[in-house]
Amino acid sequence: MPDEATLQSYKDLAAQLRADSIRCTTAAGSGHPTSGMSAADFLAVLAIKYLKYDFQNPKMPNNDHLLFSKGHACPVLYALYKAVGAISDAELLTLRQFDSKLEGHPTPEIPYVDAATGSLGQGLPIGVGIAMAGKYIDKLPYKTWIVCGDSEMAEGSMYEALEIAAHYELNNLVAIVDVNKLGQRGETQLGHDMAAYKARFEAFGWHAIVVDGHDVAALDAAFAEAMTADKPVGILAKTDKGHGVSFTSGLPGWHGKAMKPEEAEKALIELGSPKGDIVITVQKPEDLHPAALSPNTDFVAPSYPLGEKYSARQAYGDALKALGASRGDIFANDSEVSNSTFSETFKKAYPDRFFEMYIAEQVMVSVAQGIEARGYTVFCSTFAAFFARAFDQIRMGAVSRATLH
Amino acid sequence: MALEDLAMMRSVHGSTVLYPSDAVSTVHLVKAMAETKGISYLRATREKVPTLYGADETFPIGGSKTLRSSDSDVATIIGAGITLHEALKAADTLAGEGTNVRVIDLYSVKPIDWAAIVSAVQDTKHIIVVEDHWAQGGLGDAVASILADANVPMVKFTHLCITEMPRSGTPQELLEKYGIDAHAIVAAVKAGI
Ligand SMILES: Cc1ncc(C[n+]2csc(CCOP(=O)(O)OP(=O)(O)O)c2C)c(N)n1
Numbered sequence: 001m002p003d004e005a006t007l008q009s010y011k012d013l014a015a016q017l018r019a020d021s022i023r024c025t026t027a028a029g030s031g032h033p034t035s036g037m038s039a040a041d042f043l044a045v046l047a048i049k050y051l052k053y054d055f056q057n058p059k060m061p062n063n064d065h066l067l068f069s070k071g072h073a074c075p076v077l078y079a080l081y082k083a084v085g086a087i088s089d090a091e092l093l094t095l096r097q098f099d100s101k102l103e104g105h106p107t108p109e110i111p112y113v114d115a116a117t118g119s120l121g122q123g124l125p126i127g128v129g130i131a132m133a134g135k136y137i138d139k140l141p142y143k144t145w146i147v148c149g150d151s152e153m154a155e156g157s158m159y160e161a162l163e164i165a166a167h168y169e170l171n172n173l174v175a176i177v178d179v180n181k182l183g184q185r186g187e188t189q190l191g192h193d194m195a196a197y198k199a200r201f202e203a204f205g206w207h208a209i210v211v212d213g214h215d216v217a218a219l220d221a222a223f224a225e226a227m228t229a230d231k232p233v234g235i236l237a238k239t240d241k242g243h244g245v246s247f248t249s250g251l252p253g254w255h256g257k258a259m260k261p262e263e264a265e266k267a268l269i270e271l272g273s274p275k276g277d278i279v280i281t282v283q284k285p286e287d288l289h290p291a292a293l294s295p296n297t298d299f300v301a302p303s304y305p306l307g308e309k310y311s312a313r314q315a316y317g318d319a320l321k322a323l324g325a326s327r328g329d330i331f332a333n334d335s336e337v338s339n340s341t342f343s344e345t346f347k348k349a350y351p352d353r354f355f356e357m358y359i360a361e362q363v364m365v366s367v368a369q370g371i372e373a374r375g376y377t378v379f380c381s382t383f384a385a386f387f388a389r390a391f392d393q394i395r396m397g398a399v400s401r402a403t404l405h
Numbered sequence: 406m407a408l409e410d411l412a413m414m415r416s417v418h419g420s421t422v423l424y425p426s427d428a429v430s431t432v433h434l435v436k437a438m439a440e441t442k443g444i445s446y447l448r449a450t451r452e453k454v455p456t457l458y459g460a461d462e463t464f465p466i467g468g469s470k471t472l473r474s475s476d477s478d479v480a481t482i483i484g485a486g487i488t489l490h491e492a493l494k495a496a497d498t499l500a501g502e503g504t505n506v507r508v509i510d511l512y513s514v515k516p517i518d519w520a521a522i523v524s525a526v527q528d529t530k531h532i533i534v535v536e537d538h539w540a541q542g543g544l545g546d547a548v549a550s551i552l553a554d555a556n557v558p559m560v561k562f563t564h565l566c567i568t569e570m571p572r573s574g575t576p577q578e579l580l581e582k583y584g585i586d587a588h589a590i591v592a593a594v595k596a597g598i
Binding site for chain 2: 307340341388391401
């Protein structure tokens with residue numbers, strides 16, 4: 001059990017995160033303050049005690065990764081960046097301004113953001129890719145933390161991600177579901193039925209922890225448990241949307257609404273008028289380097305005599321294998337059709353660099369994006385028609401300025 | 406077989422869309438993809454087709470290959486993948502009858518070889534695009550947008566593509582049924598003369 005001073009530091013930071021979510025959205029005249037207010041307590045505990053990240057050096061290979069799958073809640077993420085000293089209060093207040101890098105949804109223009117999120121259902125699958133890179137490619141101990149919405153849990157792609165994460169035994173992945181009972185227009189299908197969320201996560205092979213998302217001592221214990229689990233972990237935090245302010249807490253009608261200045265003033269008083277000057281020092285990760293890749297050599301193209309007949313897909317497999325031989329950073333994903341797409345030619349040569357994604361095209365593309373975010377090159381293959389299932393992932397990949405093949 | 410994929414992938418911001426017609430160009434383009442930033446997509450067909458290119462050919466992204474051309478081309482046939490092979494058959498049939506046509510392998514659908522298409526428009530009277538894709542958003546639209554943009558006199562434009570919901574069949578049956586085989590191309594060339 002953490003001491004009183006630690007518990008108080010969690011509460012103080014959480015109050016500041018709530019206040020700053022309100023301040024920056026009120027200054028912008030738009031945004032999602034209440035979606036961050038439910039998340040403030042677990043974020044405070046995570047940042048003070050469990051996150052390992054060098055904000056001076058976001059490219060450090062062994063940094064943890066923190067993604068907001070519910071990207072719209074980014075005011076609280078930006079408030080966290082302020083609290084760790086990564087951005088100033090003045091910059092926080094530029095939220096949603098035309099020339100600010102703090103857009104209405106996070107993008108990798110911000111150096112601590114791995115992927116653009118906002119289209120719900122994509123952050124967790126991308127996080128699965130990052131965790132796969134951590135476990136199987138980088139071979140580094142960093143953790144990937146994903147903040148998910150409860151209404152977001154209706155997206156099918158979230159379940160593709162749950163399944164693949166368990167299949168690949170990603171004990172370095174923690175999804176925190178902010179179960180604040182509300183979505184955009186009203187209640188979610190499950191409301192506060194925490195047992196139902198737990199049963200789902202467990203059914204998919206995850207370690208599920210149900211916790212009162214506003215009890216910082218309980219949250220601390222939940223994170224401690226997550227650190228040592230041998231499976232992917234779902235921290236299912238029972239929360240109130242807009243928590244901390246009487247006229248928003250648990251109430252519908254506030255999604256995506258900035259408070260008017262006079263409402264914000266009242267809210268800040270209810271939050272104890274936080275001074276807003278807390279700057280915490282996040283633990284730095286150990287300075288470790290990614291595992292070595294096989295060395296690069298010259299590309300040797302397979303040869304095909306003129307006039308003889310080959311299919312392009314067969315040549316795709318040959319080309320991928322040749323690329324694999326010449327570049328150690330080439331990986332391949334396929335969604336259960338590798339014997340048709342001929343990516344199995346690569347798989348047979350480089351089994352450790354091939355990830356079977358089963359018939360889950362959305363997570364296939366998102367996982368590729370996550371692995372690419374760690375600096376590797378991934379080719380995805382399936383039948384052309386089925387890429388349409390992952391079109392939103394491909395579209396958001398372009399928003400992320402990601403490289404995908 | 407997808408009939409929407411080129412449209413879908415062309416619409417993505419900054420994307421690269423490739424559609425090779427033989428094994429040699431496929432290998433070159435897969436390698437080029439690995440060196441390309443952003444979203445890149447390659448459509449690799451199932452059918453076995455004859456190798457068209459020698460090992461030392463190059464296939465820059467944004468380029469094309471002109472496989473048949475003369476000073477007296479009456480039309481340019483633009484295709485990629487399976488339809489390029491139909492275009493070559495059509496060109497050979499027409500050559501046997503004394504009619505010359507240009508044939509362009511549009512392996513880089515996006516970015517597209519603007520210069521090659523503009524010269525084809527200037528040199529020949531008739532642009533025929535033949536593709537295994539719906540009318541919207543594929544090679545035909547990509548070429549038509551150049552015709553509309555480039556400051557060149559209007560030529561006849563024929564778009565051979567899939568226009569009805571396909572059913573099962575052998576590749577050759579399907580190419581014929583949906584009017585994107587060598588016969589259909591020959592007929593389109595003749596209709597333009
Ligand atoms: C795929 C997709 N569909 C719809 C939306 C619009 N939308 C934005 S936030 C939201 C509600 C999200 O609720 P939840 O995940 O519970 O997050 P909360 O704000 O309640 O914390 C919706 C429907 C979206 N961003 N993405």
